[in-house]
Amino acid sequence: MANKKACDLLKRGDIAAFNKWVKERRKKGKGALDLNDQNLGGFELRNIDLRDARLSGTNLRGSDLKGANLKRARLRQADLRGANLEGANLTDADLRHAKQKGANLKKAVLEGARGL
Secondary structure: OOOOOHHHHHHOOOOHHHHHHHHHHOOOOOOEEEOOEEEEEEEEEEOOOOOEEOOOEEEOOOOOOOOOOOOOOOOOEEEOOOOOOOOEEEEOOOOOOOOOOOEEEEOOHHHHEEOO
């Protein structure tokens, strides 16, 4: 089940508040953030911290994820078509069966990423 607070912050476009909230959540030892099957298509998500996030089936089509931290994120069957992932950290991310046509992976860190 997707985390309502995370969805609300993302829909408002407040990435600074989202990153701060995620940092506090980690300090409290909370588990991975669940954003499975959410519609985040076309969102401005530059420099967002989505480390370890569950994003399977999530629509990120055309989203701007430039500089995003997606280390160890689970993006199985996510829609990344036309997404800007320039400079994003996708280390050890799971992209199996993700739709990636037209995604910009220029300067992205792809070490250990699966499904590319």
